[in-house]
Amino acid sequence: MQGTGAASSDIGRGARVNVGWLIAGLLTSPVLVLVSGAVRPRAAGGVAAWLAGLSFVAVLGAWVGGVSDLRVTWLHAWGLPLHLSLDGLGALYALLTTGIGCLVIVYSQAYMPGHAHDEQALVIFYALITLFMAAMVGLVVSIDLYSLLIFWDLTAIASYFLIAFDTHDRRARAAANVALVLTAGSAVLLLAAAVLLHVETGTSDLPDIFANVPSGTTLTVIGMLAACAAMAKSAQVPLHFWLPRAMVAPTPVSAYLHSAAMVAAGVFLLSRLHPLLAEDEGTRQLLIWVGMASIACGSILALAHDEMKSILAYSTVAQYGYVVWLLGIGGSEAAPAAALYVVAHALAKSALFLTAGAVTTATGEHRLSRVGGLAARVPWLAAGSAICAAGLSALPLTVGFFKDELFFRVAHGEGTLATIAAIGAAGLTFAYTWRFWCGIFYGAYRRKPRALPRRLVAPVLALAAIIIAGGLRPQWLTGLAEAGGAVIHGAPLSVETRYHVDPRASNLMALAAYGLGIVLLLGERTLRQSWRLVARAGELYGPDRIYHAARHAMATVSTDLHGIEVRDLRDRAAAVLVPGGALIGGALLAGAQGALVRVGDLRLVDLPLAAALVVSAIAAVAAVRPRRHLPMILALSMVSYSLAVAFAFFGAPDVALVALLVQTVLTLLLLAALSLFPSDHLRETARAEPRLPPRAFVVSSLATAGAFAFAWVALSWPASPAVPLADVRLTPEAHAGDAVTAILADFRGLDTLGEATVLVLALLGIATLLRWHGGGP
Amino acid sequence: MTIFTEIVARVLVVPMFIVAIAFLVRGSTATGDGFSAGMTAGLAMLLQYIVFGRRHVGRRTRLAPAGPFVGLAGLALMVGVALSGPLVGAPLLRHFPSSGEPVARIGRLELHTAVLFDAGIALLVFGLLVAVLEIFAEVAERERQ
Numbered sequence: 001m002q003g004t005g006a007a008s009s010d011i012g013r014g015a016r017v018n019v020g021w022l023i024a025g026l027l028t029s030p031v032l033v034l035v036s037g038a039v040r041p042r043a044a045g046g047v048a049a050w051l052a053g054l055s056f057v058a059v060l061g062a063w064v065g066g067v068s069d070l071r072v073t074w075l076h077a078w079g080l081p082l083h084l085s086l087d088g089l090g091a092l093y094a095l096l097t098t099g100i101g102c103l104v105i106v107y108s109q110a111y112m113p114g115h116a117h118d119e120q121a122l123v124i125f126y127a128l129i130t131l132f133m134a135a136m137v138g139l140v141v142s143i144d145l146y147s148l149l150i151f152w153d154l155t156a157i158a159s160y161f162l163i164a165f166d167t168h169d170r171r172a173r174a175a176a177n178v179a180l181v182l183t184a185g186s187a188v189l190l191l192a193a194a195v196l197l198h199v200e201t202g203t204s205d206l207p208d209i210f211a212n213v214p215s216g217t218t219l220t221v222i223g224m225l226a227a228c229a230a231m232a233k234s235a236q237v238p239l240h241f242w243l244p245r246a247m248v249a250p251t252p253v254s255a256y257l258h259s260a261a262m263v264a265a266g267v268f269l270l271s272r273l274h275p276l277l278a279e280d281e282g283t284r285q286l287l288i289w290v291g292m293a294s295i296a297c298g299s300i301l302a303l304a305h306d307e308m309k310s311i312l313a314y315s316t317v318a319q320y321g322y323v324v325w326l327l328g329i330g331g332s333e334a335a336p337a338a339a340l341y342v343v344a345h346a347l348a349k350s351a352l353f354l355t356a357g358a359v360t361t362a363t364g365e366h367r368l369s370r371v372g373g374l375a376a377r378v379p380w381l382a383a384g385s386a387i388c389a390a391g392l393s394a395l396p397l398t399v400g401f402f403k404d405e406l407f408f409r410v411a412h413g414e415g416t417l418a419t420i421a422a423i424g425a426a427g428l429t430f431a432y433t434w435r436f437w438c439g440i441f442y443g444a445y446r447r448k449p450r451a452l453p454r455r456l457v458a459p460v461l462a463l464a465a466i467i468i469a470g471g472l473r474p475q476w477l478t479g480l481a482e483a484g485g486a487v488i489h490g491a492p493l494s495v496e497t498r499y500h501v502d503p504r505a506s507n508l509m510a511l512a513a514y515g516l517g518i519v520l521l522l523g524e525r526t527l528r529q530s531w532r533l534v535a536r537a538g539e540l541y542g543p544d545r546i547y548h549a550a551r552h553a554m555a556t557v558s559t560d561l562h563g564i565e566v567r568d569l570r571d572r573a574a575a576v577l578v579p580g581g582a583l584i585g586g587a588l589l590a591g592a593q594g595a596l597v598r599v600g601d602l603r604l605v606d607l608p609l610a611a612a613l614v615v616s617a618i619a620a621v622a623a624v625r626p627r628r629h630l631p632m633i634l635a636l637s638m639v640s641y642s643l644a645v646a647f648a649f650f651g652a653p654d655v656a657l658v659a660l661l662v663q664t665v666l667t668l669l670l671l672a673a674l675s676l677f678p679s680d681h682l683r684e685t686a687r688a689e690p691r692l693p694p695r696a697f698v699v700s701s702l703a704t705a706g707a708f709a710f711a712w713v714a715l716s717w718p719a720s721p722a723v724p725l726a727d728v729r730l731t732p733e734a735h736a737g738d739a740v741t742a743i744l745a746d747f748r749g750l751d752t753l754g755e756a757t758v759l760v761l762a763l764l765g766i767a768t769l770l771r772w773h774g775g776g777p
Numbered sequence: 778m779t780i781f782t783e784i785v786a787r788v789l790v791v792p793m794f795i796v797a798i799a800f801l802v803r804g805s806t807a808t809g810d811g812f813s814a815g816m817t818a819g820l821a822m823l824l825q826y827i828v829f830g831r832r833h834v835g836r837r838t839r840l841a842p843a844g845p846f847v848g849l850a851g852l853a854l855m856v857g858v859a860l861s862g863p864l865v866g867a868p869l870l871r872h873f874p875s876s877g878e879p880v881a882r883i884g885r886l887e888l889h890t891a892v893l894f895d896a897g898i899a900l901l902v903f904g905l906l907v908a909v910l911e912i913f914a915e916v917a918e919r920e921r922q
Contacts, residue, residue, distance in 0.1 A: 657813050658816070738806055
């Protein structure tokens with residue numbers, strides 16, 4: 001089903017297997033890794049590698065053989081669809097994610113054992129990597145806004161735990177925090193954009209949205225929000241500073257998440273939403289300028305830094321700047337160029353990261369200035385990474401040549417200024433790529449490295465082989481880029497990739513870029529000071545500083561507010577009850593006017609109900625009186641028991657039963673909690689005279705009035721009983737005799753599921769609080 | 778604890794679990810549902826904890842440390858039932874057999890996925906309650922030492 005996006009889903013519809021099974025299978029792989037790790041911790045890595053390889057084969061098979069869309073409306077009330085489809089764009093990213101993921105896991109098997117505290121941590125590492133893979137593939141096949149959002153967040157969460165893999169390292173935890181705030185925090189912007197789009201167009205399915213694009217300011221706001229979220233994820237200036245910090249993560253994580261997969265999610269989002277974003281001039285200008293700024297800043301900082309992984313991180317910032325710039329330009333030339341750029345960059349950059357990790361393993365050094373002359377010692381690694389560096393710096397016979405050729409063609413079409421800028425950008429790329437390679441492998445021989453395990457070298461060679469294959473037979477990868485570009489552009493297109501030995505513009509630009517790169521490389525020593533000056537200025541006044549100042553200020557405000565709130569127990573109760581009472585009172589005053597509540601008259605039948613309520617009122621008043629704790633608890637439970645009786649009379653036996661059971665458990669647990677305190681302490685607090693400040697009376701009367709009004713409304717006959725009665729009427733259709741059970745398990749099952757999740761979270765909270773105060777670690 | 782409470786507590790276990798299962802099985806046609814079932818079964822365990830203490834409960838049944846897993850199994854069951862719809866192309870949380878189609882029965886138990894979902898709630902509530910009891914008892918034990 002090689003073809004355009006629109007056509008491919010039509011062809012795919014005939015296929016019997018739907019893409020949901022692929023995602024379901026991927027999502028179970030972390031569970032399989034955990035299970036295998038529980039049985040035999042050493043097996044987890046192998047299982048993860050096999051599962052990743054299997055995923056790659058499955059995605060490839062699904063793309064070549066065709067796979068049908070999954071499209072179901074899962075929330076009928078809001079008409080929310082779950083729409084997954086493996087179109088050209090999704091296939092491109094899914095193949096990258098699973099393929100590079102497989103190689104990275106193979107590499108991890110040799111690399112990680114030296115970097116993990118115990119075998120259990122390794123099992124969790126493999127589970128997280130496979131979870132990330134599943135999330136990323138889920139993200140790229142999502143065609144509706146909300147599944148896109150869910151997978152987007154899942155990638156950020158998996159990335160958080162992977163960056164903070166070394167939990168004992170303070171820097172790792174801090175870096176994970178910054179990355180989470182920026183990448184998951186920006187997901188809120190994406191959520192805002194999604195909700196705006198949904199409200200404006202009435203649908204959350206992207207094909208429907210593209211057919212009915214909103215216009216004017218709304219579109220600008222949506223475009224800016226989505227673009228900001230994507231820029232944070234793709235580490236674009238000025239939100240780029242989380243990426244270099246995230247380099248404290250284990251190298252396989254950097255190679256995978258921070259070059260090929262997670263940072264690619266940002267430009268993926270821009271590609272997926274391109275038909276929408278391209279309609280808005282403001283968003284396009286934003287992308288163009290941000291892309292250019294990222295290329296400039298990333299390239300210069302990559303030249304200024306000395307740590308190997310930092311160089312690669314800044315180069316990633318610059319490389320995604322190219323893609324963002326291309327997506328800002330848009331059109332039938334830039335779209336496939338952006339798609340091919342992502343592929344070529346991911347292959348080359350992850351290989352260079354793996355090289356850096358292997359070099360660190362062999363020499364124990366992290367800095368470029370401390371290594372050198374390794375070419376003769378590790379020839380295979382040197383050759384493999386030389387090919388990858390050639391791919392990144394766009395030398396001929398690699399797939400990288402074509403990524404730059406397409407880029408040059410687009411830039412040439414944009415005028416002289418863009419042409420010069422493009423040459424400058426490509427020259428900088430050439431310079432920092434070869435500075436990295438030469439710094440490691442060329443020059444004076446420093447010291448004898450340790451022998452490298454084969455698994456640290458083989459993945460680099462595999463990636464180098466793909467890069468060469470893509471350079472010799474470009475149609476393999478450009479076919480994919482064509483399909484991806486067609487989805488971005490929204491119309492079929494074709495890309496011409498062939499070597500021409502003639503003085504055409506793109507060839508001349510490439511030659512100029514190589515020349516500039518060589519000049520920069522040769523003059524490295526004299527220029528280094530000025531690059532470092534720029535980096536220093538960025539450290540002093542850059543966005544990193546602003547971020548930390550802002551975070552510090554917010555933390556101060558939050559701490560102060562918290563201090564006021566928890567001064568004593570009464571304040572804490574008031575902090576909940578007063579806003580609650582005020583809100584309910586306000587809602588009743590604003591919305592009541594007779595429409596919401598009808599006061600019925602008291603009939604003889606209601607007498608038992610009234611009696612039960614009177615008993616519970618007496619019990620409630622009685623609960624205030626006693627000083628000692630035990631009678632207080634008993635009086636409080638009396639309130640609930642008499643309320644349960646009231647519910648039974650009110651015609652709600654299910655509610656009465658639940659109230660009875662819950663109160664019994666609660667009373668017994670409260671008594672157990674009481675037994676935890678020393679008895680003389682209890683006696684002392686009971687004897688102490690409580691002194692109430694005057695505001696306590698105001699607060700309690702406000703809260704009481706709110707609670708009373710709320711209970712009054714809830715227990716009155718509602719003016720429009722439509723919903724509950726409809727549920728009761730439909731109960732036999734749901735094969736149930738009891739309306740409450742039918743509502744819980746069927747009509748409102750989703751609510752129940754949500755509440756069940758809350759219960760599990762509550763248990764986690766209880767366990768943490770009790771164990772922590774109990775003197776645990 | 779007197780010998781009387783100990784005997785009552787021991788004798789009550791099985792009937793309480795039977796009542797819990799009855800709440801679950803009869804839930805779709807009469808008062809009671811998965812939540813009440815889980816609560817009732819949890820109450821039976823609570824009684825054991827109060828009367829015999831944590832050590833004894835741990836010795837008599839393997840259930841005590843398994844609480845969180847039972848709870849998570851319940852949640853997994855619920856999620857599984859919810860997701861079975863989309864996998865066959867129906868909406869989330871569509872129960873089978875659908876309305877109008879006949880339902881097989883074993884006695885009063887209807888073989889309906891809604892009942893399975895309800896059983897998930899029961900397992901979840903029971904498991905979490907046992908987990909809370911276990912944590913509580915553990916902390917209480919430590920405080921007393």
